[in-house]
Amino acid sequence: MTFPSLLASAVAPPLFSPPTPHRRRPHRRERLGMKTLRLMTVGGTIAYRALFNWTTPGMFIGTLLVGPLFQLLFFAYLGRQLQVADDRFYIVGNAVLTASLACVFGGTMAVANERRYGTLGHVLLSPRSRTAIFWGRVIPYAGNGLLIAVVTLTAGALLLGLRIPVSALPGLLLAMAAGSLACGFFGLTLGALGLRFRDVWVVSNVAVALLLLLTGVNVPAAGLPGWMVTVGNALPITHAAEAARRLAAGDGLAAAAPALGQELLVGAGYAAAAVILLKIFEVESRRRASLDAL
Amino acid sequence: MRSLRLLVVGTLLHAKHLSRSPFEVTIALVVPVVQATLAVYLFRAGGEQHRLLEAAVGAGVMGVWSSVLFGSGGAIQDQRWQGTLEMIMLAPRRPVLIILPITIATGVVGTYALLTTLLWGRLLYGIRLEFAHPVAFVVAAVVCVVALGMFGLLLAATFVLMRNANALANTLEYPVWLVSGMLVPITVLPAWTAPIAAVLPTTWGARALREATSGGPVWPSVAVCLGISVLCLALGAVALTHVERRARAAATLALA
Numbered sequence: 001m002t003f004p005s006l007l008a009s010a011v012a013p014p015l016f017s018p019p020t021p022h023r024r025r026p027h028r029r030e031r032l033g034m035k036t037l038r039l040m041t042v043g044g045t046i047a048y049r050a051l052f053n054w055t056t057p058g059m060f061i062g063t064l065l066v067g068p069l070f071q072l073l074f075f076a077y078l079g080r081q082l083q084v085a086d087d088r089f090y091i092v093g094n095a096v097l098t099a100s101l102a103c104v105f106g107g108t109m110a111v112a113n114e115r116r117y118g119t120l121g122h123v124l125l126s127p128r129s130r131t132a133i134f135w136g137r138v139i140p141y142a143g144n145g146l147l148i149a150v151v152t153l154t155a156g157a158l159l160l161g162l163r164i165p166v167s168a169l170p171g172l173l174l175a176m177a178a179g180s181l182a183c184g185f186f187g188l189t190l191g192a193l194g195l196r197f198r199d200v201w202v203v204s205n206v207a208v209a210l211l212l213l214l215t216g217v218n219v220p221a222a223g224l225p226g227w228m229v230t231v232g233n234a235l236p237i238t239h240a241a242e243a244a245r246r247l248a249a250g251d252g253l254a255a256a257a258p259a260l261g262q263e264l265l266v267g268a269g270y271a272a273a274a275v276i277l278l279k280i281f282e283v284e285s286r287r288r289a290s291l292d293a294l
Numbered sequence: 295m296r297s298l299r300l301l302v303v304g305t306l307l308h309a310k311h312l313s314r315s316p317f318e319v320t321i322a323l324v325v326p327v328v329q330a331t332l333a334v335y336l337f338r339a340g341g342e343q344h345r346l347l348e349a350a351v352g353a354g355v356m357g358v359w360s361s362v363l364f365g366s367g368g369a370i371q372d373q374r375w376q377g378t379l380e381m382i383m384l385a386p387r388r389p390v391l392i393i394l395p396i397t398i399a400t401g402v403v404g405t406y407a408l409l410t411t412l413l414w415g416r417l418l419y420g421i422r423l424e425f426a427h428p429v430a431f432v433v434a435a436v437v438c439v440v441a442l443g444m445f446g447l448l449l450a451a452t453f454v455l456m457r458n459a460n461a462l463a464n465t466l467e468y469p470v471w472l473v474s475g476m477l478v479p480i481t482v483l484p485a486w487t488a489p490i491a492a493v494l495p496t497t498w499g500a501r502a503l504r505e506a507t508s509g510g511p512v513w514p515s516v517a518v519c520l521g522i523s524v525l526c527l528a529l530g531a532v533a534l535t536h537v538e539r540r541a542r543a544a545a546t547l548a549l550a
Contacts, residue, residue, distance in 0.1 A: 062461030070468035082340030223339035
């Protein structure tokens with residue numbers, strides 16, 4: 001419809017109204033896309049509520065908000081004492097890292113707790129896409145991680161007197177979201193190992209500890225050996241923390257974009273790895289009849 | 295003598311039991327090593343190479359605290375889940391003599407962390423294990439483990455009253471590392487944390503080990519650590535008796 005005809009219709013009611021056209025039935029592919037999106041969001045939310053153990057506010061606040069804040073304070077004071085880097089380095093980096101606690105354990109729980117509670121078989125009997133089911137599981141945990149990172153950054157900045165430019169906040173939110181999502185997929189990859197190994201929580205605990213060391217959040221990359229930096233580059237959080245630091249320093253989104261892109265790439269890599277591992281281990285578990293064996 | 299025998303045999307039994315768990319042992323060995331590595335690189339980056347042994351000891355003590363916090367905090371709950379709580383409470387001895395060996399055993403398992411970080415530092419980073427007071431270091435380490443075990447009894451007796459004890463345990467790990475000066479000197483913390491640090495046995499245990507490592511008056515710190523821990527033991531014993539009586543009266547001993 002052109003502009004004059006629009007104006008005419010606004011001035012005087014049309015004498016003839018064309019019959020209302022039938023709503024176009026969505027194409028099969030569109031319907032499938034909508035269904036998949038629904039499966040990921042609704043399925044992910046239901047699974048989060050069912051499998052997330054820390055459902056009381058006290059547990060949530062204690063474990064996921066207060067604990068990470070003290071982690072930030074611990075490293076910020078250690079950094080101050082050793083004068084390795086300034087407060088911004090520790091506050092921003094650790095705030096991004098705090099998302100890893102919820103995301104790595106959450107992603108692991110998304111698979112491992114299904115097995116623990118004996119519901120994994122039911123999930124795998126579903127005729128829907130495994131990829132959509134398990135990727136959907138990551139979304140609430142990534143949201144959780146983002147919330148923790150935002151709260152930790154706010155509290156840490158207020159307590160230690162860090163000033164962050166207001167213009168940097170949308171970019172920081174983006175960096176923390178990218179880090180949380182990448183961490184969630186990293187956790188899902190570890191959770192996939194839970195189909196093969198008996199005690200996946202050992203792997204998750206060690207992985208979370210390694211993130212402290214290898215992501216360059218607490219020790220600047222220049223102070224780490226080359227191989228640790230290389231491993232860190234393939235881990236979530238590393239690039240998100242770098243992007244967040246650039247943004248907090250007022251460098252702008254353009255300066256942080258390459259690091260953000262790398263973080264998303266790392267996240268996509270773990271998303272793909274999780275799907276492949278889940279497929280391989282599922283087939284093997286079926287063959288060995290060990291799907292629910294603990 | 296019988297009580298002492300019970301304590302020793304009980305501690306050995308529970309230390310062996312905990313050492314059979316791949317999860318406990320892996321976490322006790324690997325996580326402190328990661329923390330120690332982090333500390334070593336941080337101290338190097340900060341130009342404090344001469345304090346690397348202190349960093350390794352500090353990371354080890356952090357591991358001891360984590361073991362005691364999670365092990366002792368959940369000691370009674372774990373017995374409940376294993377279905378052995380009624381049996382050990384039926385024993386014709388005081389509850390404190392039954393539960394204390396469990397909490398001391400968590401400290402003993404924590405020493406795996408201390409030994410591993412020292413070995414790791416020596417083998418990988420060439421840190422020379424030259425303690426200023428070697429004998430005092432060993433004594434301080436033993437006292438620290440026993441003292442934290444006594445503190446653990448207080449945790450066990452109070453955590454069991456709380457439905458969200460796990461959350462409290464998760465929350466307390468970093469604050470105690472921070473306030474006790476295990477890696478960060480207390481002097482760089484805000485002044486209001488000093489009274490909190492002063493009443494924690496972890497502060498004095500970590501201080502005794504640090505002084506034995508780098509030089510300083512070890513014995514006063516050892517004595518204060520032991521004194522506070524005995525107080526914790528007394529409070530824990532009272533709390534445990536109260537909890538046991540209440541659980542027996544309400545018939546909730548085996549209920550989570």
